[in-house]
Amino acid sequence: MDAKQYEELQQSLSPKPSILKNCLKAFFVGGIICTIGQLITFFYIANFNFTEKTAGNPTVATMIFLSMLLTGFGLYKKIGQFGGAGSAVPVTGFGNAVISSAIEHKTEGFVLGVGGNIFKLAGSVIVFGVVSAFVVSLVKLILVTMGVTNW
Numbered sequence: 001m002d003a004k005q006y007e008e009l010q011q012s013l014s015p016k017p018s019i020l021k022n023c024l025k026a027f028f029v030g031g032i033i034c035t036i037g038q039l040i041t042f043f044y045i046a047n048f049n050f051t052e053k054t055a056g057n058p059t060v061a062t063m064i065f066l067s068m069l070l071t072g073f074g075l076y077k078k079i080g081q082f083g084g085a086g087s088a089v090p091v092t093g094f095g096n097a098v099i100s101s102a103i104e105h106k107t108e109g110f111v112l113g114v115g116g117n118i119f120k121l122a123g124s125v126i127v128f129g130v131v132s133a134f135v136v137s138l139v140k141l142i143l144v145t146m147g148v149t150n151w
Helices: 003-013 019-047 056-072 075-083 091-104 110-117 123-146
Strands: none
Touching: 019 056, 019 075, 056 075, 056 091, 075 091, 091 110
């Protein structure tokens, strides 16, 4: 059997992904995660005297913490396998990426293993997040200074 025949055989035996089914699962899992985030926001507003504007940061921190906790118990992997991008795109995917690297390298020790690799997957997210925040802030500063807007 040559390479071309093997490739044809492999394609004929491989299961075809259901794009619509995967999109629907991602939509619902992402929606459930966002709904949980909204409930946490309401909790902070009702119980800790936050406003809608100030409840965002503790909500994000709580969502990241919960995703890290679920990753540690092995549950977020199951959510990710079912929901695909629906579990990776929200901020909970960031928490999962950070803690997954830490868990994977914990056998190498806390300093070189966990400390050296904890941001391996999420490092680019942090870098591009900081750079984009800087660019947006710079644009805002220029617009406010020119009197174009009073954001």
